[in-house]
Amino acid sequence: MVMSTNLKQVFRMNEGTDEGSYAKTSYIQKEVLSLTKPIREKAIREFYYREQPTTLCIADLGCSSVELSNLSPVFGLLESVENARRQLGKGPQEYQIYLNDLPGNDFNTIFRSLGSFGDKLKQEMGDDFGHCFTNGAPGSFHERLFPFNHMHFIHSSYGLHWLSQVPKGIEDNKRNIHIAKTRPPHVVKAYTEQFERDFWKFLRYRSEEVVAGGKMVLTLAARKSREPYSKESCYIWDILATALNDMVDEGFIEEDKLSTFNSPMYAPSEAELNHLVEKEGSFNLDQVHISEVSWKPNEQYKNSYDNPLDHNDVAKCMRAVVEYLLISHFGEAIIEEVFLRFKEIIRVSMAKENSVFVNLTISLTKNC
Structure with a gap:
């Protein structure tokens, strides 16, 4: 099994900003952030209109190794609050931003972008x-991360489908x-129960950290089907398994090496x-939104790269996540052989x- 007791130490996205980095290859995550932008910005505006805190505390959980001015949703959240602040006729607002990921994450790439991010804000x-004010918050979101009754808004995109360990x-x-x-x-049961434990703990820990009336907007890889082994949630892993089996x-x-490898990921249903x-009980569910992103990059993201995407x-993108x-x-x-084969199977499938x-x-x- 994939080092289930040591996952916090070995799991991270590809670092840096070169062509193989998560920052450069994660066009799917960019499209997801674009599709979900209205939901998180509506949520933070609602909170700000109601509470108007002196310092607004925001966390991005599972922020990964991206430049703040590129893939991070933080700018859009601040822009939304600033528009609301001006409508209310309020004076300058202070923000406390927490960027969370596992300790092995490439926080240096994030911190190097703080200068350009600050310039963009001004x-x-x-x-x-x-x-x-921006801080790194290394640690697992399956554990406590912040002081009690401290956070106003928590966002997470494409993080919570990752389990704390392989079942x-x-x-x-x-x-x-x-x-x-x-x-x-029994494999389905093991994965389902591991996800239930992890998500319940996530909600319980956040309930201790988020103020009454505080908001969370969470996006996960998911499935529409009732079956956890449906193609929409498992196909990309099936393709990787085919390459490894060959x-x-x-x-x-x-x-024996392949027989002891299993992914720490689960795509839940609505x-x-x-x-x-409902079972955990600390949060009210305000909105549910299902979206789809094609494996084929759309024209907007093709034009954002030096070379056409195919x-x-x-x-x-998959390599940057699982390498x-x-x-x-x-x-x-x-590694090189695995992804040569993986790429060819993807080509035939698409x-x-x-x-x-x-x-x-x-x-x-x-x-x-």
Whole structure:
């Protein structure tokens, strides 16, 4: 199994800003942020109109290694509050921003962008913009992160479908790396129960940190189907499993190595999330939104890159997310071969059909 007890140390996105980095390849995450922008900005405006705190405390959980002026949603949140502040005729506002990810995250890339981010704030927000204080908050969001009754708004995009560990008891999920159709029956139960434990803990810890009436907007990779092994939630992992299995058959990878690798990810359904929010009981569910993002980048994101995007970019995006997981289990020597094969299978698949990633966004308010 993928070092389930050590996942916090080995799991991170590809660092830096080069062509293989998460910052440069995550066009899917950019599209998701664009689609969900109205939801999070509506939520933070509602809170600000009602409470108008002296210092507005905002956290982005699972921020990854991106430049603040690029993939981060923070600017849009501040812009939304600034518009509301001016409508209310209020003076300059102070902000406290917390950027959270696991300790191995490339926070240096984020911190190096603070200068240009500050310049952008001054240039676009106007002369009456107040002060924005930014901090890194390394740690797992499956644990406590902030002081009691401290946070006003929490955002997370494409983080909460990652589990705190690979589910236990799935040692016989041999040559599968996820919830495949060929998995033993109890594998679905193990993944589902691990997600339920993790999401319940997430809600409970945030309930201790978020003020009464505070807001959270959370976006996860999800599924519309009732079945956890549906194609919409597992297909990308099935393709990676095919590449790895072919390498076992050809002697590149030991079979035992593949048989002990499973992904720490679960894509829930809307019904599952609704049930867990209601069961934990600390937050009211304000809004639920399901969106889809095609594997094929749209024209907006094609034009934002120096080179036209094609099927290679699904492989690049996936590689930026899972490369360190694969290296920690299989070693670095197989990586180039794995993704050469992965890219080819993606090419064939995308020539036949237009696959999509399904996303689920929920807006929550802390109970008073």
